[in-house]
Amino acid sequence: MKKSTGNLLKGLIFISPWIIGFLIFQVYPIYKSVYYSFCEYDVLNPPIFIGMDNYKNLFHDDIFLKSIVSTAIYTVMAIPLSMIVSLFFAILLNQKIFGRGVFRTIYFLPSLVPMVALAILWKWMFNGENGILNYILGLFGISGPNWLGSTMWATPSIVLTGIWGVGGSIVIYLAALQDVPRSLYEAAEIDGAGWFLRVRHITIPMISPVIYFNLILGIIGCLQVFAVPYIMTAGGPARSTYYYTMYLFDNAFSFLKMGYAGAMAVLLFIIIVAITIITTKLTASRIYYAEK
Amino acid sequence: MRKNNLVKHKSHKKQRLLSSVAVHTVLIIGAIAFLFPLVWMLSTSLKPLPETTKIPPTIIPSKFMWSNYAHATTAIPFWKYAKNTLIVCVLSVIGTLISSTLVAYGFSRIQWKGRNAVFYCVLATMMIPFPVIMAPLFVVFGKLGWIGTLKPLWIPSFGAAAFNIFLLRQFFRTIPTELTEAARIDGCSELGILLRIVLPLSKPVLLVVALFQFIASWNDFLGPLVYLTRENTYTLALGLQFFQSQHGGTFWNYLMAASSLIVLPIIVIYFFAQKAFIEGISLTGLKG
Secondary structure, eight states: OHHHHHHHHHHHHHHHHHHHHHIIIIIHHHHHHHHHHTEEOOSSSOOEEOTTHHHHHHTTOHHHHHHHHHHHHHHHHHHHHHHHHHHHHHHHHTSOOTTHHHHHHHHHGGGGSOHHHHHHHHHHHTOTTTOHHHHHHHHTTOOOOOGGGOTTTHHHHHHHHHHTTTHHHHHHHHHHHTTSOHHHHHHHHHTTOOHHHHIIIIIHHHTHHHHHHHHHHHHHHHHTOOHHHHHHTTTOSTTTTOOHHHHHHIIIIISOOHHHHHHHHHHHHHHHHHHHHHHHHHHHTTOOOOOO | OHHHHHHHHHHHHHHHHHHHHHHHHHHHHHHHHHHHHHHHHHHHHTSOHHHHTOSSOOSSOSSOOTHHHHHHHHHTTHHHHHHHHHHHHHHHHHHHHHHHHHHHHHHHTSOOTTHHHHHHHHHHGGGOOHHHHHHHHHHHHHHHTOTTSSHHHHGGGGGOOHHHHHHHHHHHTTSOHHHHHHHHHTTOOHHHHIIIIIHHHTHHHHHHHHHHHHHHHHHOOHHHHHHOOSGGGOOHHHHHHHHHHHHTTTOHHHHHHHHHHHHHHHHHHHHHSHHHHHHHHHHHGGGO
């Protein structure tokens, strides 16, 4: 009995850095976010309680509604595309081919580029007048759009910029692919299953937990997208890339509407938890967990 | 019958060759697409200004303007920002290593009631996105008098992040209990066991945690944007964006030179610790 209380104390002492950090840098700010969301608060003057007004106003705020729509469009474009690209190259890079190490390094390198450098570099490449992308398209007789200056192409441009950094998920998929037993492929090959069938019926089911993991992290990441659009388009043109977090940021730090920002933060948290639960429910029956 | 088999074997071999050629073609096209932006960044960074907008564009600059790099480091107070960035990186790495090894030890080597329940709590905190807490954190840091200093960017690392705890705990669990039990019987304290037995065996995973933290701090943009209100505390990421927003759209060669300088240290670190990187990222998928 005495030993177990001693252990409890020891355990708590060891994890105390986490407990303290958790309380100060996570629990307290979340509590404050909720509290501010019911107040009018400009940082300089004490918060004034206004009940549900911030939430009510949000749903009559066209900029807010538009930011939700743009964020949704961005997410719906970015998630499938990045998952297909990373899975596709991971499968190719998993085969025994000449120069595999070099290929893997090349695909991984861009994911190391800091967000700011990445955004500025692609801003330069997407440049409507002197950008290299439109020059290359011109070689094929295509006259490229003014990517970042067009309401139609700005979001796809930002999606494409993100695709360049999928190296991290390629590595995660590669690790998972190594655990798929070779015997399964050999058996399928004997049965005459082609490449596509093998991917569809062996690879994807076998690595489904990792696909699920990347999917959830991908969605959470997309809903928070900030640095790249902030640097590349500053939300323009016509707020077509003015995503959720950018409006939250502006409310908090440009307009000093902490209460309004608090309501947005609370809603973002609820949206993320809800989407995670829904995705988990929808994919649960499709995920295969090997018995360990 | 035998002949038939031989033909079959031959066509099979041919098919293999064909598919290998196809795979290589796709991979080479992909590799060009992935590598080209980096090449273009370096290329632009070395061009004289008029050549950056020349048609047709040149990949290899007509003249290598190494002075662009010198200019990029004086157009913004590059070395001052580099120093700030390094301070944040180094202090965050120290904070992360100290806090997450202690916490991971508490979650893996000491048996206590409710340990697993609390650990699930730790994992759940990974769901909390930074944008949700950044505004109230600003108020908290303001009350502590940290706004305008580098403190908001490194002090929180002393409060162990969930992902690092997870990674270290996974590793600590693989260390045989006999080793730590023997030390315990010999009267070694828990802290002594952690320092003398567990940590020396955990060098590879400590390297992964340190590297990831260093890079996260080096790359961080939103944190510095929110909390660094004074220009002389800017980090490189923030300084570069500031310069870009002031002079963007003109001096692409200087911008690309400055960008290259920010990318370079990360790439150098990667080539020195390639194995640790790949293993670390692979481990992140373990949770799935």
